[in-house]
Amino acid sequence: MPQAFGDCVYDRERRELARRGAIVRCGPKLLALLDLLIDAAPRAVTKEEIHKAIWPGTFVTDATLTSLVAELRTAIGDDAKTPTLVRTVHGYGYAFIGAVARMLPPRALRAAFSMFHLIVGERDIALAPGENIIGRSPDAAVFVDDGGVSRHHARITIDAAGATLEDLDSKNGTILDGRPIQGPTPLPDGSLIVVGATALRFRIVATSASTETISHQER
Numbered sequence: 718m719p720q721a722f723g724d725c726v727y728d729r730e731r732r733e734l735a736r737r738g739a740i741v742r743c744g745p746k747l748l749a750l751l752d753l754l755i756d757a758a759p760r761a762v763t764k765e766e767i768h769k770a771i772w773p774g775t776f777v778t779d780a781t782l783t784s785l786v787a788e789l790r791t792a793i794g795d796d797a798k799t800p801t802l803v804r805t806v807h808g809y810g811y812a813f814i815g816a817v818a819r820m821l822p823p824r825a826l827r828a829a830f831s832m833f834h835l836i837v838g839e840r841d842i843a844l845a846p847g848e849n850i851i852g853r854s855p856d857a858a859v860f861v862d863d864g865g866v867s868r869h870h871a872r873i874t875i876d877a878a879g880a881t882l883e884d885l886d887s888k889n890g891t892i893l894d895g896r897p898i899q900g901p902t903p904l905p906d907g908s909l910i911v912v913g914a915t916a917l918r919f920r921i922v923a924t925s926a927s928t929e930t931i932s933h934q935e936r
Contacts, residue, residue, distance in 0.1 A: 720755070721877045722815040723802055725793050727751065734792060741792045746771050750789055754803065754813035761804075761812035786811060818877045833880050835859055835873070835910075836918040844880070849873045851912060852885075865889050865913025873904065873919075880904040880919070889913055 719728040725736045732748055734741045743751075753762060753770050767782060786803065789795075795802040802815035833844040835851075842859055849858040854868040861870070867887040874881050883901045884891040891898050892911035906921040 721818045722755075723794055727755075736792070736794055743792055744788075746785060747789055747792060750785055751793075754811060755817060758813040758817070761806045761810050763810040765810075767810065816878070832921050833873075833875055834920045834922050836920060837861070837915065844873055844875050846875050849875065850885075851910075851917070852887075859917070861912060861915050861917075863913040863915045866915065870912050871910070874901070880921075882908075882910060882919075887912070 719726050721727075723736075725734060725741075727734050729752065732745075734743050734748065734751070749771055750767065753767060764779060764782060768777065771785070772781075786805075787797070790797060790800075790803055793802055797805065800814065802813065804812045804814045806812055835842045835844060837859065845858065850869050850872055851857060851859040851861060851866075852868050852870040853861060853863065853866045857869065859873075865888075867885070867889075869885050870887040871891040872883045872885055874883070880903070881901045882891065882893060882898060882904050884898055889912075893902060893904075894909055904919050906919070908919040910917040910919060
């Protein structure tokens, strides 16, 4: 089952890494290192463990490992100075620190996404995969006819990890469960979103899809 982390999707069975929708060329040793770090997370993997797994029976210097880690960081869009996916444990080894979500095949994924709805008055709006704009603009996915609402007021993003809400620098802000949000914020079932004078209830509706449709790797 493909795994998502950062802006990457990694399909182990196909030995294929994609970033922002584009396939990244990766050698077998780079993917073997990625496998090792993800499987061990959140535990840090020692340099000795990595040497034995990637170069069994062969002597290689630490410089070779350092170079391979740098290639991996480039492939997945990580930065050694401010890492969000691969952390260096100085004098010890490396650890994968990114959140990993298991992704579904397309048909199951569509079924999972159909779980997410907004209730606005008597309207029940199913949210689509990707970005759903809330606002007064006619092209908004969730149109709200309210003078206190900006044309592009807020955004709900639906992805393999679930749903998040973000204010789009609106003039009156976006309120979630009684508090203004400052950045992308996870949406649990039953959340009350207020834009202008309009209340929207976020619901996760049960479907026939498996309860494991969307899940995070256990840490």
